[in-house]
Amino acid sequence: MMTNAGAYAMTFGISLPEVKKIDRYLKDDEEIAFGGSTLKVLFTPGHADGSVCFYSEKNHFVITGDVLFNQSIGRTDLPTGNYDLLQKSIWEKLFTLPDETVVYPGHGPETTIGFEKINNPFVAIGA
Numbered sequence: 001m002m003t004n005a006g007a008y009a010m011t012f013g014i015s016l017p018e019v020k021k022i023d024r025y026l027k028d029d030e031e032i033a034f035g036g037s038t039l040k041v042l043f044t045p046g047h048a049d050g051s052v053c054f055y056s057e058k059n060h061f062v063i064t065g066d067v068l069f070n071q072s073i074g075r076t077d078l079p080t081g082n083y084d085l086l087q088k089s090i091w092e093k094l095f096t097l098p099d100e101t102v103v104y105p106g107h108g109p110e111t112t113i114g115f116e117k118i119n120n121p122f123v124a125i126g127a
Contacts, residue, residue: 001050001080008079026052039063042093046086047074053094061102062113068094068103070111073122090123 001008002019009016026032028043032054039054044067051074054063066074068090076083094103099114117125 001048004079011079025050044086044089044093045080046076046082046084046089048078049080051089055097055101060098060100061104062094062097063104064094065106067105068116068120068123069105069107070103070109071116071120072108073120087123091125095123095125 002022005019006016026041028041030041032039032041037056038058039056042053042055042062044051044053044064047066051065051067053065053067056062067086068074073086073090075081076086094113095117097113099112099117101113103111103113103116105111116123
């Protein structure tokens, strides 16, 4: 993704003059601590190869970016998108979280894991 970031940006009409070198990559299940908070990295490819979500077990929320939305999911028609892989990521990484976990997506209103399990037309697994 980083090697081709400039080319990907151009497809959206964005000029990306420089891509900074990455010191290290986040790892699945790694915990990131900052201030008094800790977030767990959940590797969730499908929308894009490097997609991750950030889960706070203590505060009962997950930041899903463009992976899971209120009654929707991230696009899979862009470079490295894969619908089957996105479904698998959601089912195995997000839908295993407690139902009361609040979902903060990259766009739109918040939701909960329990609500999405039943109501999301793209990935619902039923009641």
